[in-house]
Amino acid sequence: MVRWLVADSIWWGGRLRKGVALRIAENGAIKPVPAELAPLAGTRRFPGTLLPALVDAHVHSALVDLTTVRAGGIGSVWDLGGVPTDVQDLAARARQPGSPLPRIRYAGPFLIAPGGYPSDRPWAPAGSWREITSPADAALAVAEAQSSGAGLIKVTAHAGGPMLPPETMRALVEAAHASGLEVVVHAEGAGTVAAALAAGADMLAHTPWSELLGDTLVRDCAARMRWISTLDIHGWGDPDPAREIAVVNLRRFIEYGGSVRYGTDLGNGPLPAGINVREIRALQEAGLDPNAVLSAMTENDSRELSWVPDGLTLEPEGFPDSLATARVLDDSVRPR
Numbered sequence: 007m008v009r010w011l012v013a014d015s016i017w018w019g020g021r022l023r024k025g026v027a028l029r030i031a032e033n034g035a036i037k038p039v040p041a042e043l044a045p046l047a048g049t050r051r052f053p054g055t056l057l058p059a060l061v062d063a064h065v066h067s068a069l070v071d072l073t074t075v076r077a078g079g080i081g082s083v084w085d086l087g088g089v090p091t092d093v094q095d096l097a098a099r100a101r102q103p104g105s106p107l108p109r110i111r112y113a114g115p116f117l118i119a120p121g122g123y124p125s126d127r128p129w130a131p132a133g134s135w136r137e138i139t140s141p142a143d144a145a146l147a148v149a150e151a152q153s154s155g156a157g158l159i160k161v162t163a164h165a166g167g168p169m170l171p172p173e174t175m176r177a178l179v180e181a182a183h184a185s186g187l188e189v190v191v192h193a194e195g196a197g198t199v200a201a202a203l204a205a206g207a208d209m210l211a212h213t214p215w216s217e218l219l220g221d222t223l224v225r226d227c228a229a230r231m232r233w234i235s236t237l238d239i240h241g242w243g244d245p246d247p248a249r250e251i252a253v254v255n256l257r258r259f260i261e262y263g264g265s266v267r268y269g270t271d272l273g274n275g276p277l278p279a280g281i282n283v284r285e286i287r288a289l290q291e292a293g294l295d296p297n298a299v300l301s302a303m304t305e306n307d308s309r310e311l312s313w314v315p316d317g318l319t320l321e322p323e324g325f326p327d328s329l330a331t332a333r334v335l336d337d338s339v340r341p342r
Protein backbone atom coordinates (compact mmCIF):
# COMPACT_ATOMS: atom_id res chain seq x y z
CA MET A 7 0.00 0.00 0.00
CA VAL A 8 1.30 3.45 -0.86
CA ARG A 9 1.57 5.67 2.22
CA TRP A 10 1.58 9.45 2.47
CA LEU A 11 3.09 11.78 5.06
CA VAL A 12 2.76 15.53 5.37
CA ALA A 13 4.61 17.87 7.73
CA ASP A 14 5.01 21.62 8.26
CA SER A 15 8.31 21.32 6.43
CA ILE A 16 10.37 18.61 4.83
CA TRP A 17 14.16 18.62 4.48
CA TRP A 18 15.11 16.57 1.42
CA GLY A 19 17.68 16.70 -1.34
CA GLY A 20 19.78 19.40 0.29
CA ARG A 21 17.16 21.94 1.37
CA LEU A 22 14.16 22.66 3.57
CA ARG A 23 10.88 22.75 1.66
CA LYS A 24 7.29 23.61 2.41
CA GLY A 25 4.22 22.40 0.54
CA VAL A 26 5.77 18.98 0.05
CA ALA A 27 4.43 15.52 0.94
CA LEU A 28 6.37 12.28 1.18
CA ARG A 29 5.08 9.38 -0.87
CA ILE A 30 6.20 5.99 0.41
CA ALA A 31 5.87 3.36 -2.30
CA GLU A 32 4.95 -0.26 -1.70
CA ASN A 33 8.64 -1.24 -1.85
CA GLY A 34 9.53 1.37 0.78
CA ALA A 35 11.09 3.94 -1.56
CA ILE A 36 10.40 7.49 -0.32
CA LYS A 37 9.92 10.44 -2.64
CA PRO A 38 9.01 14.10 -2.00
CA VAL A 39 6.07 15.24 -4.16
CA PRO A 40 3.80 18.34 -4.18
CA ALA A 41 1.59 18.27 -1.06
CA GLU A 42 -1.61 18.59 -3.09
CA LEU A 43 -1.04 15.06 -4.43
CA ALA A 44 -1.51 13.58 -0.95
CA PRO A 45 -5.02 12.18 -0.47
CA LEU A 46 -7.17 13.81 2.22
CA ALA A 47 -7.98 10.49 3.86
CA GLY A 48 -5.19 8.32 5.24
CA THR A 49 -2.35 10.84 5.08
CA ARG A 50 -0.39 11.06 8.36
CA ARG A 51 0.17 14.69 9.34
CA PHE A 52 3.03 15.92 11.50
CA PRO A 53 3.98 19.23 13.03
CA GLY A 54 7.66 20.09 12.60
CA THR A 55 10.06 18.68 10.04
CA LEU A 56 10.49 15.28 8.40
CA LEU A 57 13.81 14.31 6.84
CA PRO A 58 15.69 11.18 5.73
CA ALA A 59 16.87 9.10 8.69
CA LEU A 60 20.10 10.33 10.27
CA VAL A 61 23.06 8.03 9.64
CA ASP A 62 26.17 7.52 11.75
CA ALA A 63 28.69 6.17 9.23
CA HIS A 64 31.19 4.87 11.79
CA VAL A 65 30.13 2.75 14.74
CA HIS A 66 31.23 -0.49 16.37
CA SER A 67 28.02 -2.26 17.33
CA ALA A 68 29.72 -4.72 19.69
CA LEU A 69 30.93 -1.82 21.84
CA VAL A 70 27.74 0.25 22.09
CA ASP A 71 24.04 -0.31 22.81
CA LEU A 72 22.40 0.32 19.46
CA THR A 73 18.89 0.45 20.94
CA THR A 74 20.01 3.52 22.90
CA VAL A 75 21.64 4.93 19.78
CA ARG A 76 18.38 4.68 17.85
CA ALA A 77 16.43 6.17 20.76
CA GLY A 78 18.99 9.00 20.57
CA GLY A 79 17.88 9.81 17.02
CA ILE A 80 20.16 7.74 14.75
CA GLY A 81 18.11 5.72 12.26
CA SER A 82 20.88 3.90 10.49
CA VAL A 83 24.52 3.02 11.18
CA TRP A 84 27.55 1.71 9.36
CA ASP A 85 29.40 -0.84 11.47
CA LEU A 86 33.05 -0.45 10.50
CA GLY A 87 34.53 -3.41 12.31
CA GLY A 88 33.36 -6.26 14.46
CA VAL A 89 33.09 -10.05 14.43
CA PRO A 90 31.23 -10.64 11.14
CA THR A 91 28.81 -13.32 12.39
CA ASP A 92 27.81 -11.16 15.38
CA VAL A 93 27.21 -8.08 13.25
CA GLN A 94 25.36 -10.17 10.68
CA ASP A 95 22.97 -11.47 13.39
CA LEU A 96 22.38 -7.99 14.73
CA ALA A 97 21.73 -6.59 11.25
CA ALA A 98 19.17 -9.36 10.63
CA ARG A 99 17.40 -8.47 13.89
CA ALA A 100 17.43 -4.80 12.89
CA ARG A 101 15.55 -5.68 9.68
CA GLN A 102 12.61 -7.20 11.60
CA PRO A 103 9.49 -5.02 11.59
CA GLY A 104 9.20 -3.01 14.81
CA SER A 105 12.85 -3.59 15.74
CA PRO A 106 14.22 -1.04 18.26
CA LEU A 107 17.59 -1.23 16.47
CA PRO A 108 18.78 1.17 13.77
CA ARG A 109 19.35 -0.22 10.28
CA ILE A 110 22.86 -1.65 10.03
CA ARG A 111 25.14 -1.61 7.01
CA TYR A 112 28.38 -3.34 7.82
CA ALA A 113 31.92 -3.90 6.71
CA GLY A 114 33.39 -7.37 6.95
CA PRO A 115 36.36 -7.94 9.26
CA PHE A 116 39.26 -5.48 9.31
CA LEU A 117 41.46 -6.64 6.44
CA ILE A 118 45.01 -6.23 7.66
CA ALA A 119 48.68 -7.00 7.05
CA PRO A 120 49.84 -10.10 8.98
CA GLY A 121 50.39 -8.87 12.54
CA GLY A 122 48.98 -5.44 11.65
CA TYR A 123 46.57 -3.07 13.34
CA PRO A 124 44.20 -3.78 15.09
CA SER A 125 45.21 -7.41 15.77
CA ASP A 126 47.60 -5.98 18.39
CA ARG A 127 44.83 -4.13 20.27
CA PRO A 128 42.94 -5.52 23.26
CA TRP A 129 39.58 -4.18 22.01
CA ALA A 130 39.75 -6.16 18.75
CA PRO A 131 38.39 -9.66 19.43
CA ALA A 132 39.56 -12.68 17.47
CA GLY A 133 37.56 -12.88 14.27
CA SER A 134 37.19 -9.12 13.92
CA TRP A 135 40.24 -9.00 11.64
CA ARG A 136 41.62 -11.11 8.83
CA GLU A 137 45.22 -11.13 7.69
CA ILE A 138 45.79 -10.76 3.94
CA THR A 139 48.82 -12.65 2.74
CA SER A 140 48.86 -11.93 -1.01
CA PRO A 141 46.92 -10.27 -3.82
CA ALA A 142 45.20 -13.62 -4.53
CA ASP A 143 44.24 -13.88 -0.88
CA ALA A 144 42.78 -10.36 -1.13
CA ALA A 145 40.17 -11.54 -3.62
CA LEU A 146 39.30 -14.47 -1.39
CA ALA A 147 38.87 -12.21 1.67
CA VAL A 148 36.55 -9.87 -0.22
CA ALA A 149 34.47 -12.82 -1.40
CA GLU A 150 34.21 -14.11 2.19
CA ALA A 151 33.11 -10.70 3.45
CA GLN A 152 30.51 -10.38 0.74
CA SER A 153 29.11 -13.84 1.44
CA SER A 154 28.62 -12.79 5.07
CA GLY A 155 26.49 -9.89 3.87
CA ALA A 156 29.05 -7.10 4.10
CA GLY A 157 28.05 -3.95 2.25
CA LEU A 158 31.49 -2.39 2.66
CA ILE A 159 35.11 -3.49 2.88
CA LYS A 160 37.31 -2.14 5.69
CA VAL A 161 41.07 -2.09 5.26
CA THR A 162 43.68 -0.82 7.70
CA ALA A 163 46.85 1.16 6.96
CA HIS A 164 48.58 1.97 10.23
CA ALA A 165 52.14 3.25 10.10
CA GLY A 166 52.81 2.00 13.63
CA GLY A 167 52.92 -1.63 12.56
CA PRO A 168 53.07 -3.96 9.56
CA MET A 169 51.32 -2.49 6.49
CA LEU A 170 49.89 -4.21 3.43
CA PRO A 171 52.15 -3.88 0.38
CA PRO A 172 50.71 -1.54 -2.29
CA GLU A 173 49.90 -4.36 -4.71
CA THR A 174 47.88 -6.21 -2.06
CA MET A 175 46.00 -3.06 -1.10
CA ARG A 176 45.30 -2.40 -4.77
CA ALA A 177 44.07 -6.00 -5.19
CA LEU A 178 41.67 -5.55 -2.26
CA VAL A 179 40.17 -2.43 -3.81
CA GLU A 180 39.89 -4.04 -7.24
CA ALA A 181 38.18 -7.14 -5.85
CA ALA A 182 35.80 -5.00 -3.79
CA HIS A 183 34.87 -2.81 -6.74
CA ALA A 184 34.37 -5.87 -8.95
CA SER A 185 31.87 -7.05 -6.31
CA GLY A 186 30.13 -3.68 -6.14
CA LEU A 187 31.52 -2.87 -2.68
CA GLU A 188 33.15 0.35 -1.57
CA VAL A 189 36.36 0.36 0.45
CA VAL A 190 36.86 2.27 3.70
CA VAL A 191 40.43 2.64 4.93
CA HIS A 192 41.57 3.29 8.48
CA ALA A 193 44.59 5.45 7.62
CA GLU A 194 46.80 6.42 10.54
CA GLY A 195 50.29 7.86 10.41
CA ALA A 196 52.70 9.23 7.82
CA GLY A 197 52.12 8.01 4.26
CA THR A 198 48.93 6.08 4.96
CA VAL A 199 46.48 8.52 3.36
CA ALA A 200 48.60 8.58 0.20
CA ALA A 201 48.68 4.76 0.26
CA ALA A 202 44.87 4.58 0.55
CA LEU A 203 44.45 7.06 -2.29
CA ALA A 204 46.96 5.26 -4.51
CA ALA A 205 45.13 1.98 -3.92
CA GLY A 206 41.88 3.57 -5.13
CA ALA A 207 40.03 3.49 -1.80
CA ASP A 208 36.62 5.19 -1.72
CA MET A 209 36.58 6.47 1.85
CA LEU A 210 38.65 7.14 4.91
CA ALA A 211 37.15 5.95 8.20
CA HIS A 212 38.50 9.05 9.96
CA THR A 213 39.50 12.56 9.00
CA PRO A 214 43.32 12.31 9.03
CA TRP A 215 44.58 13.61 12.37
CA SER A 216 48.16 12.48 12.85
CA GLU A 217 49.68 15.22 10.66
CA LEU A 218 48.67 18.10 8.41
CA LEU A 219 48.43 16.76 4.87
CA GLY A 220 50.14 18.35 1.87
CA ASP A 221 48.04 20.46 -0.43
CA THR A 222 48.24 18.18 -3.47
CA LEU A 223 47.26 15.17 -1.40
CA VAL A 224 44.23 16.95 0.09
CA ARG A 225 43.15 18.11 -3.37
CA ASP A 226 43.50 14.62 -4.84
CA CYS A 227 41.57 13.12 -1.92
CA ALA A 228 38.78 15.68 -2.40
CA ALA A 229 38.47 14.69 -6.05
CA ARG A 230 38.19 10.96 -5.43
CA MET A 231 37.28 10.17 -1.83
CA ARG A 232 34.75 10.69 0.90
CA TRP A 233 35.97 11.19 4.43
CA ILE A 234 34.05 10.03 7.49
CA SER A 235 34.43 12.84 10.00
CA THR A 236 35.02 11.40 13.54
CA LEU A 237 36.30 14.77 14.82
CA ASP A 238 34.97 14.38 18.36
CA ILE A 239 37.10 11.30 19.16
CA HIS A 240 39.93 13.78 19.78
CA GLY A 241 39.22 14.67 23.39
CA TRP A 242 35.44 14.06 23.51
CA GLY A 243 34.65 17.69 24.23
CA ASP A 244 38.01 18.44 25.84
CA PRO A 245 39.92 19.05 22.59
CA ASP A 246 43.43 17.67 22.21
CA PRO A 247 45.96 18.83 19.58
CA ALA A 248 44.89 16.09 17.14
CA ARG A 249 41.43 17.64 16.92
CA GLU A 250 42.84 20.89 15.53
CA ILE A 251 44.89 19.00 12.94
CA ALA A 252 41.84 17.02 11.90
CA VAL A 253 39.62 20.11 11.65
CA VAL A 254 42.21 21.91 9.51
CA ASN A 255 42.63 18.88 7.23
CA LEU A 256 38.85 18.59 6.89
CA ARG A 257 38.41 22.31 6.20
CA ARG A 258 40.92 22.13 3.35
CA PHE A 259 39.32 18.93 2.03
CA ILE A 260 35.92 20.69 2.02
CA GLU A 261 37.37 23.79 0.35
CA TYR A 262 38.58 21.53 -2.47
CA GLY A 263 35.04 20.17 -2.83
CA GLY A 264 35.52 16.95 -0.87
CA SER A 265 32.49 15.02 0.30
CA VAL A 266 32.02 14.28 4.00
CA ARG A 267 30.03 11.66 5.90
CA TYR A 268 29.05 12.24 9.51
CA GLY A 269 30.53 9.45 11.62
CA THR A 270 31.51 9.30 15.27
CA ASP A 271 33.38 6.00 15.87
CA LEU A 272 30.75 5.12 18.48
CA GLY A 273 32.06 2.48 20.82
CA ASN A 274 35.47 4.12 20.94
CA GLY A 275 35.56 6.28 24.08
CA PRO A 276 32.92 8.31 25.96
CA LEU A 277 30.73 9.46 23.07
CA PRO A 278 27.02 10.23 23.40
CA ALA A 279 24.91 7.25 22.27
CA GLY A 280 22.83 9.08 19.67
CA ILE A 281 23.14 12.35 17.77
CA ASN A 282 26.48 13.94 18.74
CA VAL A 283 26.08 17.72 18.96
CA ARG A 284 29.85 18.18 19.37
CA GLU A 285 30.50 16.30 16.11
CA ILE A 286 27.95 18.54 14.36
CA ARG A 287 29.55 21.70 15.73
CA ALA A 288 32.97 20.45 14.65
CA LEU A 289 31.66 19.88 11.12
CA GLN A 290 30.39 23.47 11.11
CA GLU A 291 33.79 24.62 12.34
CA ALA A 292 35.36 22.79 9.39
CA GLY A 293 33.16 24.77 7.02
CA LEU A 294 29.92 22.87 6.47
CA ASP A 295 26.72 24.92 6.67
CA PRO A 296 23.62 23.29 8.20
CA ASN A 297 22.32 22.02 4.83
CA ALA A 298 25.71 20.45 4.13
CA VAL A 299 25.80 18.87 7.60
CA LEU A 300 22.39 17.35 6.91
CA SER A 301 23.61 16.05 3.56
CA ALA A 302 26.57 14.47 5.40
CA MET A 303 24.15 12.79 7.82
CA THR A 304 21.53 11.47 5.39
CA GLU A 305 21.13 9.44 2.22
CA ASN A 306 18.79 10.46 -0.61
CA ASP A 307 17.60 6.88 -1.12
CA SER A 308 16.83 6.44 2.59
CA ARG A 309 13.96 4.10 3.46
CA GLU A 310 13.74 5.45 7.02
CA LEU A 311 12.68 8.85 8.26
CA SER A 312 13.55 11.16 11.12
CA TRP A 313 11.23 13.72 12.67
CA VAL A 314 12.04 17.01 14.41
CA PRO A 315 8.82 17.70 16.33
CA ASP A 316 9.40 21.44 16.89
CA GLY A 317 10.68 22.02 13.36
CA LEU A 318 14.27 22.16 12.22
CA THR A 319 16.11 25.47 12.56
CA LEU A 320 18.80 26.05 9.94
CA GLU A 321 20.20 29.10 11.70
CA PRO A 322 23.83 27.96 12.33
CA GLU A 323 23.98 28.69 16.08
CA GLY A 324 20.73 26.92 16.99
CA PHE A 325 21.00 24.16 14.37
CA PRO A 326 22.93 21.47 16.33
CA ASP A 327 20.60 21.52 19.34
CA SER A 328 17.55 21.64 17.08
CA LEU A 329 18.75 18.60 15.11
CA ALA A 330 19.57 16.76 18.34
CA THR A 331 15.82 16.61 19.08
CA ALA A 332 15.26 14.43 15.98
CA ARG A 333 13.64 11.07 16.57
CA VAL A 334 13.50 8.06 14.29
CA LEU A 335 10.02 7.86 12.82
CA ASP A 336 8.10 4.60 13.05
CA ASP A 337 4.52 3.55 13.63
CA SER A 338 4.92 3.97 17.40
CA VAL A 339 5.57 7.70 16.96
CA ARG A 340 2.36 9.69 17.33
CA PRO A 341 2.20 13.30 16.26
CA ARG A 342 0.90 15.45 19.11
Ligand SMILES: [Zn+2]
Nearest residue numbers: 064086271274
Ligand atom coordinates in the same frame (compact mmCIF):
# COMPACT_ATOMS: atom_id res chain seq x y z
ZN1 LIG B 1 36.33 2.73 14.43
